[in-house]
Amino acid sequence: MDFQLTDDQVALRKGVRELLEGRFGGPALREAVAWDAAAPDPGAPALDRALWRELGDAGFFALRVPEDEGGVGLGLPEAVLAFEEAGRALLPGPLVATFLAARDVTGAARGETVVTAVSGGLVPWLDAADVVRGDATGAVPLRSVDPLTPLHRVPGDDGEAGGAPEADLLLAAEQLGSAGKTCETAVRYARERTQFGQPIGAFQAVKHLCAQMLVRTEVARAAVYAASVTGDTAEIAAAKLLADEAAVRGARDCLQVHGGMGFTWEADVHLHLKRAWVRAGLGQPAARAEEELAAAL
The missing domain is CATH 1.10.540.10 (Acyl-CoA dehydrogenase/oxidase, N-terminal domain)
Structure with a gap:
């Protein structure tokens, strides 16, 4: 395909x-x-x-x-x-x-x-x-x-009913976009910010953070795009799980790359993290998505 x-x-x-x-x-x-x-x-x-x-x-x-x-x-x-x-x-x-x-x-x-x-x-x-x-x-x-x-x-609604698979996929797509943006932001900052006379992106710890962000984003991208083609409910559940992880962990790692600057109101990184947290709470709960995916496997 x-x-x-x-x-x-x-x-x-x-x-x-x-x-x-x-x-x-x-x-x-x-x-x-x-x-x-x-x-x-x-x-x-x-x-x-x-x-x-x-x-x-x-x-x-x-x-x-x-x-x-x-x-x-x-x-x-x-x-x-x-x-x-x-x-x-x-x-x-x-x-x-x-x-x-x-x-x-x-x-x-x-x-x-x-x-x-x-x-x-x-x-x-x-x-x-x-x-x-x-x-x-x-x-x-x-x-x-x-x-x-x-x-x-909604009182008494624990979210177990979840939402429509298509809604979950579109939420996953938004998470994917946020993950891609924070990855790009982290890489750009790592190239521009210097410490000890060289860009911080030259340091192994920062390289690893950026590489891990990219891997999570691209894995999520493959899952989201594939689910959009097949429309399979299990694949959509997997795509949402991977995209949630890429968005939340990507924003956290982007904050880490920025250091103290990333936690300030002036930076957009914290906005991506907060939105990623909210999106992860919408739609099908992660635990139920994991059970659905496990059953399909």
Whole structure:
């Protein structure tokens, strides 16, 4: 099976990256997290509805909607590429739920309707959503570790029901994008930062950290891309497990490469780690995914 991207897929990935870099690049990300998360009652960050509609106009949410229904008419592999770029950019909002609702919720495909869903017992962006999928009765707000992902928890829901396999795969794609970004960030910093008269990337310990980040990212990439082609539930479970590990451990290792600088609010590394923690808690729980994968093996 050939997993090399086609010219059209490469162009799609490039187009999504350019769109997000232009509309939600570094300055926009910093502006989005500027709300006072440490305040006694910080509320929640506001969802950028204008950005949401721009994503809709660009066809982001309608990628899998058939052309005869006004969509782009592409497949799951292309959706994975788009969500990988969203993960790189730390794009906020209930992207997965809105994307999956594009065919049956009016306005979702155009970015006019924001949809969220109960996922792993958690509900992201509940207050900003126009439509909630799943039973969110009695949902209580949580103090989210990620300043750009407000969360509610549904009492009595331990998350064992999990979510749809496609939702898990798209979450894995976002994790993959974040893992790739933190790996690139660590390598760039290791080349630029000098200590004892040479780049820190020349030191064996730093080399090992960067190499391990790359290996985890590429293993996760192979798993996520393969699952997007087969659609197999066990392969999706494996992809989510590997992508969660690549994103969380990659962000931690990136922090290690940066040293004290990585822990400052000015660096973006901690934002990737916090988002990776949140995504790992959404969808099918890791323990259940491991059991499903073990049973399939």
